[in-house]
Structure formats: C-alpha cells, structure tokens
Amino acid sequence: MAARRKLRGGMVGGGHGSFIGAVHRMALCMDGEAELVCGVFSSDVEKSRAFAEGLYLDPARVYGDYTAMARGEAALPSEQRIDFVSITTPNDSHFAIAKAFLEAGFHVVCDKPMTCSLAEAKELAHIVRQSGKVFALTHTYLGYPMVKQARHLVREGSLGTVIKVLVEYPQGWLAPLLEGDDLTFPVWRIDPARAGPSCCIGDIGTHAESLVRYITGLQIEELCADLSYYIPGNRLDDDGNILVHYHGGAKGVIHASQISTGEENGLNIRIYGTRRSLAWRQEQPDTLALKDMDGTTTTYSRGSPLLCEAAKCASRLPVGHPEGFVEAMANIYLETFRAMSAQQDGGPSPTGDFPTVDDGVLGMAFIETVVASAVSDRKWTKLLI
Amino acid sequence: MAARRKLRGGMVGGGHGSFIGAVHRMALCMDGEAELVCGVFSSDVEKSRAFAEGLYLDPARVYGDYTAMARGEAALPSEQRIDFVSITTPNDSHFAIAKAFLEAGFHVVCDKPMTCSLAEAKELAHIVRQSGKVFALTHTYLGYPMVKQARHLVREGSLGTVIKVLVEYPQGWLAPLLEGDDLTFPVWRIDPARAGPSCCIGDIGTHAESLVRYITGLQIEELCADLSYYIPGNRLDDDGNILVHYHGGAKGVIHASQISTGEENGLNIRIYGTRRSLAWRQEQPDTLALKDMDGTTTTYSRGSPLLCEAAKCASRLPVGHPEGFVEAMANIYLETFRAMSAQQDGGPSPTGDFPTVDDGVLGMAFIETVVASAVSDRKWTKLLI
Amino acid sequence: MAARRKLRGGMVGGGHGSFIGAVHRMALCMDGEAELVCGVFSSDVEKSRAFAEGLYLDPARVYGDYTAMARGEAALPSEQRIDFVSITTPNDSHFAIAKAFLEAGFHVVCDKPMTCSLAEAKELAHIVRQSGKVFALTHTYLGYPMVKQARHLVREGSLGTVIKVLVEYPQGWLAPLLEGDDLTFPVWRIDPARAGPSCCIGDIGTHAESLVRYITGLQIEELCADLSYYIPGNRLDDDGNILVHYHGGAKGVIHASQISTGEENGLNIRIYGTRRSLAWRQEQPDTLALKDMDGTTTTYSRGSPLLCEAAKCASRLPVGHPEGFVEAMANIYLETFRAMSAQQDGGPSPTGDFPTVDDGVLGMAFIETVVASAVSDRKWTKLLI
C-alpha cells in the first residue's frame, strides 16, 4: 500500500448505542492505515461533543450536522482535511449525506442498505460516477477471507456448474417483541420512516443476496417472496422466505429472519454444483467446507497456504488464531483505502475488492422486488431493475 | 409387552440390492420381538429362493408372488402363519400388496410413500379401516428418540407458539447423473411407472413433511412449490423448494433434493416458537438443541433421565452410546408389535406411536399438491385433500 | 459367509438390569446370522426363568448355573446344541465360565476385561489354544468401521511414522457418588471382589489401550500411572492419567475416568504422524478426520466408496444413515461367526478381525502394570508381561 501518511476519516452517525458505528471505528483504525479525526455523532451537538470526547477527537472537528461537516472539512487545508467519510446513520439519511460528501470531494464508505428506494439508489450511482470518488458499501460479510476463498473455488470451476444456492440469515434479536417483552435498546429498523420499505429484508436479506452474488456471480431473474409480520403492530417485515430463479437456470432459497428465537447471527450459505458443493457459516468464519460426491469433505482453514491470493491477503493471523467480524469490516476498509491511495497517486480507476454503488443499486432492486412480490399475493416477480 | 411368543413376519420385496429391505429385516428382529419366516424377494422365484437361503428361511415359505404368499400363509395353521407382512417393493405395488394382505387378515408394515396417488391412498385407508388390522407406514425418522423429545417439548409449550418451521432434506446420491456419470446401482425412483408422480418429493419430501407434522401437529393450508429436473432427461423432480403456510398462521420452508452434491442424508428441522426454538439433525440423531433468547443453548442427549417417556421408551442404550437409523426403524416396528399384541390380547384399538394409513393419505395429498403447484407455474395452491 | 444354518448361541449373565447383556443379544441376532437359544441370566433360577420368558426362550434351555449349562448343552444332539456362549457376567467369573465352555467344546465370546489377573489371562490363553475353539473378547469399539479405516490409513503409511498418540475415555456415570448422591443402579465395578484390581482402568482404560494397539500396532514399553480414588470410600480407581512410552519411540497419554461430570462415553483418539494426523470420536463414530500440514482436514464418512475393504465390510448402511454401538458390537460378532463357520467347514484357523485371547492377555498386563506403577509412587514401570 505504502501511502506516505495515514488516511483521515470522518464519521456521520454511530454515536451512543450504535453497534455498527463502533465496528466502523475499530475497523477503520485497527490496521494502522487510517485515523478518525472528525464527525457528527448525534443530532444534538452537545451529545455529539460528549461522545467525541470519549474518542479523543479535537472538539473543533465535531460538527453540528453533516452539511456543516462537509463544508467545514472542505474548507480545511489539504494536510488536515479528511479523505473520506463513514456513514453509519439510519437508512433514510444515507442518500443525502453521501451526496453531500461526494459533491464536496470526499470518498464515501456507507452502511447498507444504501438508500430507501431503488430510484434514490440509481441517482446515487449517477452522483458517484460524476464525482469520480471511491464509494464503498459495507456488506461486511464479503470481507471474510473464506468468503473470498469460496468465490475463488466457484470461479475456478471446482464445483462444476452451480445449480442451487441456499442462503439463510436467521437472527432472533427482535423475538422478545413477539410476546410483548421489551428490547433493551431502541429499534429504528421497524420504523418505515427510518428504515425504508423493509425491515428484515432491507437489513439482512440484502446481506444474504449480496453474498450469493459475490461468491457465485449469479443474478436474480425472478423471485417469489413470502414476507411475515409476526411482531404485533409491525408495519415492516420481520421475516421472509424467498424462492429465487437466477439467470442461467440456477435456483435458490433465501430466508432471513429477525424473530427466529435463539438464533444469533446465523448467516450461512450452501452452494451446490454439478461436481462439488460448498458450505460456509458466518458464526464460524475461519473454515470453509468443500464436499465431494465420494463421501469426503475437505475443510480449509483461514491461514492455510493453499488459499487463493484474495483470501490470504484478507487474513492477518496464522491458522487457529480466530479472526472475526471486525476484521471482516476492516478488510472492506483496507480495500477502499487501496483504491483511495491509488487515486491519490494519480491512478484512474477507484476500484477494488469492495462492494460498490452498483451493488447498492442491485440490493435496492432486490428489496423492492421482494416487497412487490409479497404484496401482490406472493406472486413470482421479475427483478425490478 | 410380554407377548407369549415372538411375532412372525413375512416380507414382500427387499431382495438383492435393496437397502431398505435389509433395514426392515434388521429392525424387525433386533429387539427379539419378532422373526422373519417367509417372503417374496424377487419377481424371479429362483432369485427369490437363492436370496431367502442367505436368510436361512424355510424354502417352503418362499413364494412366487405376493398373491400366493397371502393365500399360502392364510392357509397355514395359526401357530405357523405370519402375523404381519413388511412391504418394501417400489411404490407402484404398495397398494395392491397391502390390500391383498389386509384382506387375508394380516397386519401390514408398508414403506413410504404409501401409494402412487391420493385416490389410492384414500381407498387403502378405507380398506385398513374395514380390516381392523394394524397398518404402519415406515417414516423411519419418527422413530428417533430425540424426535419424540422434540414433539414433547413443542406439545408441552416450551417453545411458546410455533411460528416458523424450516425443514430440509438434502441428499446427493443422484448427483453423479448430473454430468452423465453412472450410478453403481439401479434407480427405479426416477421412473414414473414405478415411483408415481414424484421422485424427490415422493421419496424424501414426504419424510420432511411428516416430520414437521409429527413434531408440531401443524397441518398445511397452502403451498408454493418450485420443482426442478436437473438430471438430463429426468421426467420426475430431483429437487424441490417449497414455501408453506400452515393452518393457524405458522409458515415454513421445505426443501428436499437428491442432487445436492456432497450431501449425505441431511434431514434436519428447526422449529421457532415465540419463546424458544429447537434444532435436530438426523445425521447426529442423539442430540437435540433447545435455544433460548438469552444466548444459551441447552443440548439434550438421548439417554438423559430428563427426557419424556416416549423418548426414554424408544432408547436402548445409555448416553454416549450412539444409536442410529436401524434403531429408529426398530422403534417403529416395536410400536406396531405393541399394537398387534394388544389386538391379539383382545384390545380394541390397534394404535400406537407409529405413522398410520391416515398419515399416508396426508403424505400423498402433500405430494399431489406440490406437483399441482409446480406444474401450474408454481402458484400458491391449497392442500388437495 | 453362507453357513447353511443360523448359529446358535447361549448367554451367561446379562439378565435384569444389565446394559451390556442387552447389547450382546441385539448384536448377536440383528444380522440374522445367529439366534439365542439358551442361557443363565441370574444366580436365582426363578429370576433367570422369568427373564428368559421375556426373551421367548424354551424354558428347558434355561439352566441353574453355567456348569449345568455347559454340561446340558454338550449333551444335546448336535442339531440342537449351541455353537457358542456369550459371557456377560462380572469380571470375577469370566475365567471359570470361559474355561468350562471351551473345555465342553464351545466357542466363547467374552466381555472385557478378560479376567481378574494377568496370571488367569495367561492360563486362559493356554486353554483356548488347547481347545482349538474361537475365543473373542468384545472390545466393542474395534468394531466401528471408521476405526478400521483409521487402522488402514496408519498401516498404509498415510500418516508417515506415528510419533504421538492421545487417547481419552472420560465418562461421568459415577460422578453422582462424589458428593454422596445415589446411583439409580447397582455398581459391582467398584467392588474389588467382582471387578478385579481396577475399576476405571479395567473397565474402560483397557478399551482405550486396545484401541491404540488395534489402530497403530504400537506396544507399550513402559508407563507412569497416576490413579485417583475420588469417590469417598472407593477402594478401586475411578480415574487415571497415564504417560506411555511405546516400543520404537512413540509416546502417548491415556486418560480414563468415570467421574468426569457431564461426560457421556467420550472415548476418542488422536494419532500424530510425521506427515498427517487422525482424529476419531466414539460419540460421532461415522466420521474420521485426516489432518494435513497444509491447513486442510479431510473428513471421511462411513459408507464412502473410498474406504478400505474392512471398513466397507463392517458397514450396513449408506452415508448419512447413522450406525451406532450395537452395530459395532454386531461387527465383532459377525467376525467371530465367520471364524466359527470357517472352522465348521473344516478350515484350520479360527481367526478374523476380532480381539482374541492374546489381546486379553495384553489388556490384563496393561491393567496390572498401571496398578503397579500407581501404587509404587507413580513410578515409570516396564510392561509386566
């Protein structure tokens, strides 16, 4: 990488009580390639300042809102101002914040889902293209080394032709609401005004869909979605089962749930080819199973010298020393840093092994198609794109 | 149980090359409650005799066909003739054989799926009722002790209200056909004349459906089925993904497959309630996981003193001494033996903890509904019953 | 095999409350190669008869004691009398019973440990040799197919040179006695008069030792044993940790325990070679892991076409259909049946893939050496043989 200096980042959102904000901050700095220097952590500037103090930020770089931050940072001398912003607010503000920073000349790292509608997503893609800046969408799970190894094995043909993909994302964190118990934290995800058209599919179904697409390259042709609203009074889905046809003949099932009592963060994928199959589980991310027809399974470990370059490159520790979720997120960041540095060095093409605004557009198309199918009596529906 | 003598069984089918025939024979005798004394093991009587010799059967009790066997056994004195017949032929002959033996006054143990059509199934149910004999359908997996414990936990309310059920049955044994490789054994299951309207759903999808029904009591209201025909030239389904709505509001996904490369016999079920959830895997049948909202999982072992009576009763060995598939089948047999003995002793009601002809009717209704949905553009379809 | 008739067996011991007696009976008959026709199931002949009635045995073949049985059976015409006896009594009577039946001309299947002393064991070996009959010691775990595959992989050199072996056998069934709770069943194993010089090592330590020897062929040169007597008032060991040096330079650790709270029947072995290593767990007996230096593990499944002949031959069901403890015991029986039939057919050498009286001698040598080391201040002690 060999940038001559650490990159400087700012953050919008991610203040008190935010899980993903903390993850972004750890991921941003853990490899020593960047530091957080400014931010807006609350709509209440006093709260924002108090929070920033805990991060040891310069109080002068804590802004009242994202507009002020974009303007203020742009006005700083180049040796002080940020290179990029990380957006970790609820979904409804992603578009406006991303737009503001891109137009002010900053790279953007944005949490998912990208926007609240497909239309917004397409407009954002246009803005990104106009800006020429790096835009990364943090589908964290794509940063795991063994996901990259899975992609490699599929792409090199180890599986033969992929004919079936099962991807699941069961969680149980909303389950206490089923019988009226309270959660110990506020939930903006079930509020349509903040979350957009979907709760469960928007929050985690898109992770599942992006995982299939990243590993296999398969594109959805049509789908049939059965969304559920188990939580009393819920206006957004908290669970969904989806049958999928991919272009080229492969089929699949996606299910995602936030009310699957007792499940933790059970994203997992099984990919069946005409020769072999693959299985990976996010909760044990350091191994990948390749199953053969002959009754043997080969399990690869992160850290193995046999892995592909992308998997090795995304790995910090030797076999047997677990890496986790923060490292996966940090891998997304490292790839964006590479792209940012390449551009600083005059390189033309801010690309790399990270999800882009185009992935975000496909993600929003997936969400809107799922909702469209569900509300039209769960009919098979072509991908709206 | 305490019958004064071992029960005597005969077998139709299950000769050379039959996997399930061998399982029935081991299950029938392993607990010392019954013995096999006669049979028809091939349509070629010479082959049948040669096979029977390996079983040490009396050559006089090897018959040329099932009609001769039903007639011949019925003509024997009561201290010699069989009590029951085990039917392990391909699906297309189940109905006729069962009818013949029931009408000749014998109990019947029949492999699944029960018949080749719902109409036949209903007729068979009528015949069974008329006969007053025991009729058991060998959904082997219902014989596992931890399946009984799962049923117990659901029924006693440990899960709260069941809202979602995921049941999977991936196998890979037909996968070599995907790219034109040969199997090492003949496959009548892909022949519509022998197998009936479905291969994959008929063979293993019904196991999955019966497992859900046995444990939870849920009845299917409607479903949407996406069947696949991946094997070149296949006229019957080799894979299916099915969305299900159960009466009362629970939803589910069933997928079954015979072309999931590298999978062995991966039947598994996850049942989500409003309070807790359950997970059980056939390939590790001796444990059952009960998951709580609080981040703990309790794993029960077969053999534990905490299990329900039905689970304890279906268990032979202490914890840590694995029991398997044959024992599960033997549990089905033991329950039918109890019913047969109860009837011998003058009891009125030949029931017990085994799948009956009514389960067979529901199984055929499931198969026909799945096929109907699949061929009508994968539309949501009410259960045909 | 193709014997012209089923073999006939008798049993001494294994009556009411005996776990292992029931296992022997199921194993004996489940493959249809033998039947149980007579026995002594209690020292109280009335209890014995009542028990035998539940087995549907001819009351005339229920004997008052083993002497009467050996004499009575020998007096029967050859088409009625037993071929073999299964001895499932406490350890202290194995020697006398085996001697009686061998001298009466019967084959013997005997539970382990073989005798109560090395001297007795050597004498029994002499008697067996004199008799020319088949003598099998039921180290059940050697009957598992994947144990045979492990043996095959070691013997064919897949591991390179074996340098280290870890074998563990933790159980917890005596743990309730630690704090004075009662067991729900009587325990003769902690009584020196019935069990011999050791409880834990005699009962399960010998299984561990025989497993190492069967798979690797390694012979113990010297050992250092730390036995424990955790149960208040216990005169025999309930736990032992043993360091081992094998002839040829390999080293190992054996630990066995009956007071390891919460453990079920956790026999497991790990074998390290200079090129690869193996791991097998009895509680999940159908898989075997082969670990490479390169960060990959290959898992073999029982039923795979890649397995060695012995593993395939010991397997009844396809991959994914679990086999368990009874099947493992049945495999020991099947091998003895092959040897018995071979001898009937005039073959000279009653051998096969089952543990013999010589394994029993080595097992008793192991027990006596462990006890000798433990009582002499846990000194390193050469194998007493």
Place this chain on the structure above:
Amino acid sequence: MAARRKLRGGMVGGGHGSFIGAVHRMALCMDGEAELVCGVFSSDVEKSRAFAEGLYLDPARVYGDYTAMARGEAALPSEQRIDFVSITTPNDSHFAIAKAFLEAGFHVVCDKPMTCSLAEAKELAHIVRQSGKVFALTHTYLGYPMVKQARHLVREGSLGTVIKVLVEYPQGWLAPLLEGDDLTFPVWRIDPARAGPSCCIGDIGTHAESLVRYITGLQIEELCADLSYYIPGNRLDDDGNILVHYHGGAKGVIHASQISTGEENGLNIRIYGTRRSLAWRQEQPDTLALKDMDGTTTTYSRGSPLLCEAAKCASRLPVGHPEGFVEAMANIYLETFRAMSAQQDGGPSPTGDFPTVDDGVLGMAFIETVVASAVSDRKWTKLLI
C-alpha cells in the same frame, strides 16, 4: 475509562516477519485508547526505519536500540513521551529491556515467557515492585470473554469442587521439520540462546498453565514431565506431556506440542467439578459449554446478557458476531490502560484483570520444574519456587 487523551506506546521488537508484533499493534490501537508513536523494530537501524515508515511513525522516534529509546523517550517533554512500551522481542532480551524501561519510568507490556530463567523472573518482579509501574504479561488467551466466564462459573461454585483439569495445547507448525522439510520463516524458538531452557513448554505450555491458574486458581504442587525432542537435531523440547498434582487434591494433565501435525492452535481446557464440568476451545472462543450430570449441556455465547460482568466488559459485539485473537489481546491492553490511567489519576494500585509479573514468576517456575523433572528421568518433582 475517560482518560483525557490517548495513551502513547512504543514498541521494541515486532518488526518484519513478526506475527506477535503485528498483533500487539492491532490490539494496542483498535479500541482507540492508545496509539503507537515510537519504536525499535530491528537491530539494524535502517531496517527499523523502513519498517517504521510503513507504520507512519515519525522517523525521529525510531531508535537504534532499546537503551537509546528508553533514554530518548525519557528526555522528551511529558506531552510527547510514551506512557508504556510493548516488548515483543525473543525471550532472551525481555529482562534487560523491561528493566531499562521500568527504571526509566515507563509502564511495560511484555510478551511471554517473561524471562529466560526463574532467577531473572524473580529479579524482575523486584524491579517492578520498586518501580511502582504497571507491568503486564501478554497471556493473550486470558483476554477472551468466555475464559472470564469460565473463571466466574468456577469461582461462584457452579462446578462444585474442582477435582480434575485437562488442558491441551497442540500445534503443528514445527511438524514440517520432522522429515526435514523447511519452514517458510525463521525459528528462533528452537535456539536455546534465544528461547531459554524450553521451546514448547516455554512458548505454549506456559499459556496452558496460566489458563488453568486463571480460571481455577489452582496452584501446582508437583508434576511429572515427559518432554520430547522429535525434530532431528533439536536441542529444545518440541512436545511435552505432563501429569500434575495441584495443592488441595485436584489433578490434571497438560500436554503441549508444536509437532502435532495438522493441529492449528488447539488450546483447550476441560474442568471437572463434583457437580458440573466446563469445556472451552480457543479455536471457537465465543462459546463455553457447561455440562451437567443429567445429560444436558448448556452452551453460553459471548454477548449473552447472562454472562458475568468481566465477560460482558471484555466483549465488543453482540452474539453471533465473532470476536477473535486480536480482541483477546486488546482486552489485555485495555485492562493495562485502565491501570495506567488509574495511576495517572493518582490511584495507588496499578492492578487490573491482566497477568502480572507474579504470573510471570510462576510461569518461569513451571518451565524450570518441567525441565527439571524431564531431565531427571521424568521423576515427580515439587514446584521449584
């Protein structure tokens, strides 16, 4: 915590090719509580500067050797100079470096084993006490949240009285040397001049011993050690099996190995009490199993609200989002930061939940006792302290 500023750290060692140096750097900064500002990364100052450039350090703070660094930093104004140094050199220099920095007034974080001899260790303990500074030894594994939960469960009596402890630490990274293959990296650990009296026990056996002590509080009374030197030409142990007696009557087995082919970083511990037992595996650090006598196992997940305060405090992410080795190390650092800040704030007692110099003394006593036992014909030997 609420220090008013980030703490500043320096590093000695951990340059090109160092695995543990990179871990220290990530752990030091990932929580945003400290930053690395200076160091000596090689005995060759040019290499050191080149390496430091990749870390974006100020070239003026890259020193030629540790003496210059201690002196140089001490001479800086307090708002610039470091608060602490991290020592990640080979074992032979730990003592001198730690001494230099302590005497120059800096806190010290030191990798393990602490020194090359027990005598040095005791002297260092004296120096630490004299200095009044924080001294932490990075037994990384003690930083895992579920290790803290295990400690909590033992200490609160959930297990009853602990009577047996099995701790294993198999690795395979030196196995290629067994048959003369090369490693892809230099190995100072097998050089007595750098590593001290032991390779395997010094490097990883001490981790195993410290894990037992941390969780259970048990202190070794005597031990019997069988060390091996499998690698041709090896002067230090590459494998060891050790029987242990703890004060108070508990017993145990420790085995550690660097030549266990195919093993990765398999540290694991099983703790048996009179009421329940615990099992934890470092390779899946986020779960902890509590086994009961009744045939149930309760599995706790990191992130569960049921965990003890120390486990919750050491956890960053919700259940199901894996944390790993770097986070465990970061937890050690966070605790030392709390102690450093407490001292800055005038607090008297620089303690916390991290391993101290006294743990290092016990670790060196363990190593010397193991070696003493091994070289004196593997005799039982009292702990040398």
